[in-house]
Amino acid sequence: MIELRNISKSFSLQKQSFKALDQVNLTVAEGEILGIIGFSGAGKSTLIRCINLLERPDEGQVLVKGMDLGQLNARELARARKKIGMIFQHFNLLSSQTVFDNVALPLVLEHLPKAKISQTVTRLLKLVGLEDKAKEYPKNLSGGQKQRVAIARALANDPYVLLCDEATSALDPATTQSILQLLQDINRRLGITIVLITHEMEVIKAICNEVAVIDQGKLITKGNPEALNADPEHPIIKQFLNPTIMTLPQQLNSKLREVPQDGLFPLIEIQLNGNISFDKLLSLITAGAKAPYKLLKADVTYSGNTNFGKVLLQLQGNTTENATIMQSFHQHNIKNTLKGYA
Ligand SMILES: Nc1ncnc2c1ncn2[C@@H]1O[C@H](COP(=O)(O)OP(=O)(O)OP(=O)(O)O)[C@@H](O)[C@H]1O
Ligand SMILES: [Mg+2]
Numbered sequence: 001m002i003e004l005r006n007i008s009k010s011f012s013l014q015k016q017s018f019k020a021l022d023q024v025n026l027t028v029a030e031g032e033i034l035g036i037i038g039f040s041g042a043g044k045s046t047l048i049r050c051i052n053l054l055e056r057p058d059e060g061q062v063l064v065k066g067m068d069l070g071q072l073n074a075r076e077l078a079r080a081r082k083k084i085g086m087i088f089q090h091f092n093l094l095s096s097q098t099v100f101d102n103v104a105l106p107l108v109l110e111h112l113p114k115a116k117i118s119q120t121v122t123r124l125l126k127l128v129g130l131e132d133k134a135k136e137y138p139k140n141l142s143g144g145q146k147q148r149v150a151i152a153r154a155l156a157n158d159p160y161v162l163l164c165d166e167a168t169s170a171l172d173p174a175t176t177q178s179i180l181q182l183l184q185d186i187n188r189r190l191g192i193t194i195v196l197i198t199h200e201m202e203v204i205k206a207i208c209n210e211v212a213v214i215d216q217g218k219l220i221t222k223g224n225p226e227a228l229n230a231d232p233e234h235p236i237i238k239q240f241l242n243p244t245i246m247t248l249p250q251q252l253n254s255k256l257r258e259v260p261q262d263g264l265f266p267l268i269e270i271q272l273n274g275n276i277s278f279d280k281l282l283s284l285i286t287a288g289a290k291a292p293y294k295l296l297k298a299d300v301t302y303s304g305n306t307n308f309g310k311v312l313l314q315l316q317g318n319t320t321e322n323a324t325i326m327q328s329f330h331q332h333n334i335k336n337t338l339k340g341y342a
Pocket of ligand 1: 011012013020038039040042043044045046047127
Protein backbone atom coordinates (compact mmCIF):
# COMPACT_ATOMS: atom_id res chain seq x y z
CA MET A 1 0.00 0.00 0.00
CA ILE A 2 2.81 2.39 0.95
CA GLU A 3 6.38 2.06 -0.17
CA LEU A 4 9.16 4.43 0.76
CA ARG A 5 12.24 3.76 -1.32
CA ASN A 6 15.54 5.14 -0.15
CA ILE A 7 14.10 8.32 1.30
CA SER A 8 16.52 10.97 2.55
CA LYS A 9 15.70 14.43 3.78
CA SER A 10 17.99 17.16 5.07
CA PHE A 11 17.16 20.47 6.69
CA SER A 12 19.51 23.39 6.83
CA LEU A 13 19.80 24.95 10.23
CA GLN A 14 22.06 27.98 10.69
CA LYS A 15 23.86 27.19 7.46
CA GLN A 16 24.45 23.63 8.58
CA SER A 17 22.78 20.73 6.86
CA PHE A 18 21.06 18.25 9.13
CA LYS A 19 19.98 14.85 7.91
CA ALA A 20 16.53 14.18 9.37
CA LEU A 21 16.01 11.03 7.27
CA ASP A 22 18.79 8.86 5.98
CA GLN A 23 18.02 6.31 3.25
CA VAL A 24 14.85 4.95 4.74
CA ASN A 25 13.18 1.98 3.07
CA LEU A 26 9.79 1.08 4.45
CA THR A 27 6.82 -0.89 3.19
CA VAL A 28 3.36 -0.83 4.73
CA ALA A 29 0.96 -3.53 3.60
CA GLU A 30 -2.72 -2.90 3.00
CA GLY A 31 -4.81 -3.18 6.17
CA GLU A 32 -1.78 -2.96 8.44
CA ILE A 33 -1.53 -0.82 11.57
CA LEU A 34 2.07 0.27 11.63
CA GLY A 35 3.45 2.00 14.70
CA ILE A 36 6.58 4.13 14.36
CA ILE A 37 8.53 4.64 17.55
CA GLY A 38 11.66 6.61 18.27
CA PHE A 39 12.97 9.32 20.55
CA SER A 40 12.19 12.98 20.13
CA GLY A 41 13.94 14.36 17.05
CA ALA A 42 14.45 10.90 15.54
CA GLY A 43 12.67 11.91 12.35
CA LYS A 44 9.26 10.33 12.92
CA SER A 45 7.15 13.34 11.93
CA THR A 46 9.36 14.03 8.94
CA LEU A 47 8.91 10.43 7.85
CA ILE A 48 5.13 10.41 8.17
CA ARG A 49 4.91 13.79 6.40
CA CYS A 50 6.86 12.29 3.50
CA ILE A 51 4.05 9.77 2.96
CA ASN A 52 1.70 12.51 1.72
CA LEU A 53 4.55 14.72 0.48
CA LEU A 54 3.80 17.46 3.01
CA GLU A 55 7.56 17.08 3.24
CA ARG A 56 9.32 16.39 -0.04
CA PRO A 57 12.26 14.03 0.33
CA ASP A 58 15.54 15.14 -1.25
CA GLU A 59 16.08 11.64 -2.55
CA GLY A 60 14.03 8.53 -2.99
CA GLN A 61 10.50 7.65 -4.01
CA VAL A 62 7.16 7.62 -2.24
CA LEU A 63 4.66 5.16 -3.65
CA VAL A 64 1.11 5.01 -2.37
CA LYS A 65 -1.18 2.45 -3.98
CA GLY A 66 1.37 2.08 -6.73
CA MET A 67 1.39 5.82 -7.53
CA ASP A 68 4.75 7.54 -7.43
CA LEU A 69 3.66 10.74 -5.67
CA GLY A 70 6.81 12.62 -6.66
CA GLN A 71 5.86 12.27 -10.32
CA LEU A 72 2.39 13.78 -9.97
CA ASN A 73 1.57 17.35 -10.93
CA ALA A 74 -0.01 19.67 -8.35
CA ARG A 75 -3.56 18.74 -9.29
CA GLU A 76 -2.93 15.02 -9.30
CA LEU A 77 -1.09 15.27 -5.99
CA ALA A 78 -3.98 17.18 -4.41
CA ARG A 79 -6.32 14.40 -5.56
CA ALA A 80 -4.02 11.67 -4.21
CA ARG A 81 -3.71 13.46 -0.86
CA LYS A 82 -7.45 13.39 -0.34
CA LYS A 83 -7.17 9.65 0.03
CA ILE A 84 -4.51 10.01 2.74
CA GLY A 85 -6.14 11.28 5.93
CA MET A 86 -4.07 12.75 8.73
CA ILE A 87 -4.58 13.55 12.40
CA PHE A 88 -2.31 15.35 14.85
CA GLN A 89 -1.52 15.66 18.54
CA HIS A 90 -3.30 19.00 18.88
CA PHE A 91 -6.33 18.12 16.75
CA ASN A 92 -6.11 21.23 14.51
CA LEU A 93 -9.84 21.96 14.57
CA LEU A 94 -11.34 25.28 13.48
CA SER A 95 -12.49 26.89 16.72
CA SER A 96 -15.05 29.18 15.06
CA GLN A 97 -16.86 26.26 13.42
CA THR A 98 -19.16 23.68 14.92
CA VAL A 99 -18.28 20.01 15.14
CA PHE A 100 -20.54 19.38 12.14
CA ASP A 101 -18.84 22.09 10.05
CA ASN A 102 -15.36 20.91 11.01
CA VAL A 103 -16.14 17.42 9.73
CA ALA A 104 -17.96 18.81 6.69
CA LEU A 105 -15.04 21.02 5.63
CA PRO A 106 -13.29 18.59 3.24
CA LEU A 107 -16.65 17.82 1.61
CA VAL A 108 -17.56 21.50 1.25
CA LEU A 109 -14.21 22.01 -0.47
CA GLU A 110 -15.27 19.26 -2.87
CA HIS A 111 -18.49 21.21 -3.63
CA LEU A 112 -20.63 18.21 -2.82
CA PRO A 113 -24.41 18.72 -2.58
CA LYS A 114 -25.65 19.77 0.86
CA ALA A 115 -27.77 16.69 1.38
CA LYS A 116 -24.83 14.41 0.59
CA ILE A 117 -22.57 16.35 2.99
CA SER A 118 -25.15 16.18 5.75
CA GLN A 119 -25.60 12.45 5.26
CA THR A 120 -21.84 11.76 5.31
CA VAL A 121 -21.13 13.97 8.34
CA THR A 122 -23.96 12.34 10.27
CA ARG A 123 -22.60 8.88 9.44
CA LEU A 124 -19.06 9.85 10.47
CA LEU A 125 -20.14 11.47 13.72
CA LYS A 126 -22.01 8.30 14.53
CA LEU A 127 -18.92 6.24 13.74
CA VAL A 128 -16.82 8.23 16.20
CA GLY A 129 -19.59 8.32 18.80
CA LEU A 130 -20.37 12.04 18.67
CA GLU A 131 -23.85 12.19 17.09
CA ASP A 132 -25.07 14.40 19.90
CA LYS A 133 -22.24 16.95 19.62
CA ALA A 134 -22.83 18.10 16.02
CA LYS A 135 -23.82 21.64 17.05
CA GLU A 136 -21.13 22.12 19.72
CA TYR A 137 -17.97 24.16 19.25
CA PRO A 138 -14.55 22.58 19.81
CA LYS A 139 -13.92 24.60 22.99
CA ASN A 140 -16.79 22.76 24.68
CA LEU A 141 -15.30 19.34 23.99
CA SER A 142 -12.83 17.21 25.93
CA GLY A 143 -9.47 16.31 24.37
CA GLY A 144 -10.70 12.85 23.43
CA GLN A 145 -13.85 14.27 21.82
CA LYS A 146 -11.79 16.79 19.85
CA GLN A 147 -9.62 13.97 18.54
CA ARG A 148 -12.77 12.08 17.52
CA VAL A 149 -13.88 15.10 15.51
CA ALA A 150 -10.44 15.23 13.87
CA ILE A 151 -10.70 11.52 13.05
CA ALA A 152 -14.17 11.99 11.54
CA ARG A 153 -12.85 14.88 9.44
CA ALA A 154 -9.87 12.81 8.29
CA LEU A 155 -12.27 10.08 7.14
CA ALA A 156 -14.56 12.45 5.21
CA ASN A 157 -12.93 11.82 1.84
CA ASP A 158 -13.06 8.07 2.33
CA PRO A 159 -9.28 7.63 2.56
CA TYR A 160 -7.42 4.36 2.27
CA VAL A 161 -4.64 5.49 4.56
CA LEU A 162 -4.81 7.32 7.87
CA LEU A 163 -1.64 8.95 9.21
CA CYS A 164 -1.60 9.74 12.92
CA ASP A 165 1.18 11.90 14.34
CA GLU A 166 1.17 11.46 18.13
CA ALA A 167 -2.63 11.43 18.03
CA THR A 168 -2.93 10.32 21.65
CA SER A 169 -0.01 12.19 23.21
CA ALA A 170 -2.17 14.98 24.60
CA LEU A 171 -4.68 12.57 26.15
CA ASP A 172 -4.92 10.84 29.51
CA PRO A 173 -4.46 7.03 29.59
CA ALA A 174 -8.17 6.14 29.62
CA THR A 175 -8.97 8.50 26.74
CA THR A 176 -5.91 7.21 24.88
CA GLN A 177 -7.32 3.71 25.15
CA SER A 178 -10.68 4.76 23.73
CA ILE A 179 -9.09 6.59 20.80
CA LEU A 180 -6.85 3.59 20.08
CA GLN A 181 -9.91 1.37 20.14
CA LEU A 182 -11.63 3.68 17.68
CA LEU A 183 -8.61 3.57 15.36
CA GLN A 184 -8.55 -0.22 15.54
CA ASP A 185 -12.26 -0.30 14.81
CA ILE A 186 -11.78 1.97 11.78
CA ASN A 187 -8.97 -0.25 10.56
CA ARG A 188 -11.07 -3.38 10.87
CA ARG A 189 -14.43 -2.10 9.73
CA LEU A 190 -13.34 0.21 6.95
CA GLY A 191 -10.13 -1.62 6.01
CA ILE A 192 -8.11 1.59 6.30
CA THR A 193 -4.33 1.19 6.57
CA ILE A 194 -3.01 3.14 9.55
CA VAL A 195 0.45 4.55 10.18
CA LEU A 196 0.83 6.00 13.63
CA ILE A 197 3.66 7.69 15.41
CA THR A 198 4.08 7.32 19.10
CA HIS A 199 6.75 7.45 21.74
CA GLU A 200 4.81 5.02 23.92
CA MET A 201 5.43 1.31 23.67
CA GLU A 202 1.99 0.82 25.24
CA VAL A 203 0.35 2.25 22.12
CA ILE A 204 2.28 -0.17 19.93
CA LYS A 205 1.35 -3.10 22.11
CA ALA A 206 -2.30 -2.07 22.18
CA ILE A 207 -3.10 -1.95 18.47
CA CYS A 208 -0.16 -2.25 16.08
CA ASN A 209 0.52 -5.40 14.12
CA GLU A 210 3.77 -3.97 12.78
CA VAL A 211 6.32 -1.69 14.36
CA ALA A 212 9.15 0.38 12.90
CA VAL A 213 11.90 1.80 15.08
CA ILE A 214 13.60 4.95 13.89
CA ASP A 215 16.66 6.59 15.36
CA GLN A 216 18.64 9.60 14.14
CA GLY A 217 16.93 9.47 10.78
CA LYS A 218 17.62 5.80 10.20
CA LEU A 219 15.21 2.90 10.20
CA ILE A 220 16.59 0.51 12.81
CA THR A 221 14.12 -2.31 12.38
CA LYS A 222 10.63 -3.17 11.16
CA GLY A 223 8.60 -6.22 11.98
CA ASN A 224 5.85 -7.48 14.24
CA PRO A 225 6.08 -6.24 17.83
CA GLU A 226 7.36 -9.62 19.01
CA ALA A 227 10.27 -9.30 16.58
CA LEU A 228 11.66 -6.49 18.70
CA ASN A 229 12.79 -9.24 21.02
CA ALA A 230 15.28 -10.37 18.45
CA ASP A 231 17.40 -7.38 19.37
CA PRO A 232 16.41 -6.52 22.93
CA GLU A 233 19.84 -5.16 23.73
CA HIS A 234 19.66 -2.42 21.14
CA PRO A 235 19.66 0.75 23.28
CA ILE A 236 16.50 2.18 21.73
CA ILE A 237 14.57 -1.06 21.71
CA LYS A 238 15.68 -1.77 25.26
CA GLN A 239 14.30 1.51 26.46
CA PHE A 240 10.98 0.97 24.71
CA LEU A 241 10.61 -2.58 25.91
CA ASN A 242 11.42 -1.74 29.50
CA PRO A 243 10.05 1.66 30.30
CA THR A 244 9.17 0.76 33.86
CA ILE A 245 11.53 1.45 36.68
CA MET A 246 10.77 -0.92 39.52
CA THR A 247 11.40 0.79 42.80
CA LEU A 248 11.72 -1.41 45.84
CA PRO A 249 9.09 -1.14 48.54
CA GLN A 250 10.25 1.29 51.21
CA GLN A 251 10.51 -1.25 54.04
CA LEU A 252 12.79 -3.48 51.95
CA ASN A 253 14.87 -0.66 50.56
CA SER A 254 16.07 0.30 54.02
CA LYS A 255 17.10 -3.32 54.70
CA LEU A 256 18.78 -3.91 51.34
CA ARG A 257 22.29 -5.40 51.49
CA GLU A 258 24.62 -6.19 48.63
CA VAL A 259 25.94 -9.45 50.05
CA PRO A 260 23.99 -12.38 51.47
CA GLN A 261 23.34 -12.37 55.20
CA ASP A 262 21.51 -14.70 57.55
CA GLY A 263 17.79 -14.02 57.54
CA LEU A 264 17.88 -11.98 54.31
CA PHE A 265 16.49 -13.17 50.96
CA PRO A 266 17.47 -12.27 47.40
CA LEU A 267 15.44 -9.68 45.50
CA ILE A 268 15.31 -10.43 41.81
CA GLU A 269 14.10 -8.23 39.00
CA ILE A 270 13.01 -10.21 35.97
CA GLN A 271 12.57 -8.86 32.50
CA LEU A 272 9.87 -10.45 30.41
CA ASN A 273 10.85 -10.03 26.81
CA GLY A 274 8.27 -12.28 25.30
CA ASN A 275 10.41 -15.39 25.69
CA ILE A 276 8.45 -16.74 28.63
CA SER A 277 4.91 -16.14 29.80
CA PHE A 278 4.30 -14.64 33.19
CA ASP A 279 2.33 -17.73 34.27
CA LYS A 280 5.11 -20.03 33.17
CA LEU A 281 7.65 -17.97 35.06
CA LEU A 282 5.72 -18.39 38.29
CA SER A 283 5.17 -22.08 37.75
CA LEU A 284 8.86 -22.51 37.07
CA ILE A 285 9.58 -21.25 40.57
CA THR A 286 6.89 -23.24 42.33
CA ALA A 287 7.29 -26.45 40.37
CA GLY A 288 11.07 -26.39 40.00
CA ALA A 289 12.42 -25.75 43.45
CA LYS A 290 9.10 -25.90 45.32
CA ALA A 291 10.44 -23.03 47.35
CA PRO A 292 8.48 -20.13 48.79
CA TYR A 293 8.71 -16.74 47.12
CA LYS A 294 7.03 -13.39 47.41
CA LEU A 295 5.78 -11.53 44.35
CA LEU A 296 6.46 -7.89 45.19
CA LYS A 297 5.57 -6.12 41.95
CA ALA A 298 4.63 -7.01 38.41
CA ASP A 299 4.05 -4.78 35.44
CA VAL A 300 3.07 -7.07 32.62
CA THR A 301 1.36 -6.20 29.36
CA TYR A 302 0.24 -8.58 26.68
CA SER A 303 0.85 -8.12 22.99
CA GLY A 304 -0.83 -10.89 21.06
CA ASN A 305 0.28 -14.12 22.64
CA THR A 306 3.38 -12.58 24.14
CA ASN A 307 3.94 -10.66 27.33
CA PHE A 308 6.43 -7.95 28.12
CA GLY A 309 7.28 -6.22 31.35
CA LYS A 310 9.05 -6.50 34.63
CA VAL A 311 8.56 -8.59 37.72
CA LEU A 312 10.11 -8.02 41.11
CA LEU A 313 10.20 -10.96 43.45
CA GLN A 314 11.90 -12.15 46.56
CA LEU A 315 13.06 -15.75 46.74
CA GLN A 316 12.34 -17.03 50.22
CA GLY A 317 13.74 -20.56 50.12
CA ASN A 318 16.95 -21.76 51.67
CA THR A 319 20.25 -21.10 49.92
CA THR A 320 20.13 -24.29 47.85
CA GLU A 321 16.53 -23.78 46.80
CA ASN A 322 17.15 -20.18 45.79
CA ALA A 323 20.23 -21.20 43.82
CA THR A 324 18.15 -23.85 41.99
CA ILE A 325 15.65 -21.20 40.98
CA MET A 326 18.37 -18.87 39.76
CA GLN A 327 19.82 -21.75 37.81
CA SER A 328 16.51 -22.44 36.11
CA PHE A 329 16.20 -18.76 35.10
CA HIS A 330 19.54 -19.16 33.46
CA GLN A 331 18.52 -22.36 31.70
CA HIS A 332 15.37 -20.76 30.36
CA ASN A 333 17.21 -17.69 29.19
CA ILE A 334 15.22 -15.44 31.51
CA LYS A 335 16.89 -12.08 31.98
CA ASN A 336 17.19 -11.20 35.63
CA THR A 337 19.06 -8.85 37.89
CA LEU A 338 19.88 -9.47 41.51
CA LYS A 339 18.98 -6.22 43.27
CA GLY A 340 20.42 -7.30 46.61
CA TYR A 341 19.27 -9.09 49.77
CA ALA A 342 16.58 -7.94 52.17
N1 LIG B 1 11.26 22.29 8.92
C1 LIG B 1 12.37 21.95 9.58
N2 LIG B 1 13.47 22.74 9.53
C2 LIG B 1 14.60 22.40 10.16
N3 LIG B 1 14.76 21.27 10.89
C3 LIG B 1 13.71 20.45 10.99
C4 LIG B 1 12.46 20.74 10.34
N4 LIG B 1 11.61 19.72 10.62
C5 LIG B 1 12.29 18.85 11.41
N5 LIG B 1 13.55 19.29 11.62
C6 LIG B 1 14.58 18.59 12.39
O1 LIG B 1 14.63 17.25 11.96
C7 LIG B 1 14.77 16.37 13.07
C8 LIG B 1 13.64 15.37 13.06
O2 LIG B 1 12.45 16.06 13.35
P1 LIG B 1 11.05 15.32 13.50
O3 LIG B 1 10.03 16.38 13.77
O4 LIG B 1 10.84 14.44 12.34
O5 LIG B 1 11.31 14.45 14.81
P2 LIG B 1 10.30 13.54 15.64
O6 LIG B 1 10.88 12.19 15.69
O7 LIG B 1 8.93 13.69 15.09
O8 LIG B 1 10.38 14.21 17.08
P3 LIG B 1 9.24 14.43 18.21
O9 LIG B 1 9.05 13.10 18.88
O10 LIG B 1 9.85 15.43 19.13
O11 LIG B 1 8.01 14.93 17.52
C9 LIG B 1 14.82 17.24 14.29
O12 LIG B 1 16.17 17.40 14.68
C10 LIG B 1 14.22 18.54 13.86
O13 LIG B 1 14.76 19.61 14.56
MG1 LIG C 1 7.16 14.54 15.81
